[in-house]
Amino acid sequence: MKDLAASDKELLALAQTNFRVNQQKLRKWNKQKPKDLDQRFNNAHQTEFAKRDCLSCANCCKTTSPIFRQADIRRMAKALRIKENQLVAQYLKLDEDDDYVLQTSPCFNLLPDNTCAVYEDRPLACREYPHTDRKNMYQIMDLTAQNTLICPAVASIVEKIVNS
Numbered sequence: 001m002k003d004l005a006a007s008d009k010e011l012l013a014l015a016q017t018n019f020r021v022n023q024q025k026l027r028k029w030n031k032q033k034p035k036d037l038d039q040r041f042n043n044a045h046q047t048e049f050a051k052r053d054c055l056s057c058a059n060c061c062k063t064t065s066p067i068f069r070q071a072d073i074r075r076m077a078k079a080l081r082i083k084e085n086q087l088v089a090q091y092l093k094l095d096e097d098d099d100y101v102l103q104t105s106p107c108f109n110l111l112p113d114n115t116c117a118v119y120e121d122r123p124l125a126c127r128e129y130p131h132t133d134r135k136n137m138y139q140i141m142d143l144t145a146q147n148t149l150i151c152p153a154v155a156s157i158v159e160k161i162v163n164s
Helices: 006-017 020-031 037-051 059-062 069-078 084-091 124-128 139-147 152-162
Strands: 093-094 100-102
Touching: 006 020, 006 152, 020 139, 020 152, 037 139, 037 152, 069 084, 069 124, 084 093, 139 152
Parallel strands: none
Antiparallel strands: 093 100
């Protein structure tokens, strides 16, 4: 599997260094709900992903787990041509919130070229990741702060917004 580029490592290191300050700012926005917050995130997201190729990183797939809803399990099992209970038994576990998550990282569907073996049938959480272009961003400020430690794109987006 491809390793992180030096520039991505630097972004994640910066996110780690600035985590508490950025987290406080994001939590403040969670309470204040600025009217332009979604637009600011969306603009930064569009700018960032116009120049970024997620396949050069795939750190999300290498280090974290999405939540697998029942519909995701059904769809993936069908794509993998295995029974749902087999998918759950082999690859998933219940976390402390009773959500299905991966037993281990990296994701079992991550291929050596950082592509996904079941891309068209991946979980909703994967489809929506890194969640920086959604509506009502104020609702996921804690998740966004955590994602700065995983996704260099989120780290870059948050740095731009926090420092603008």
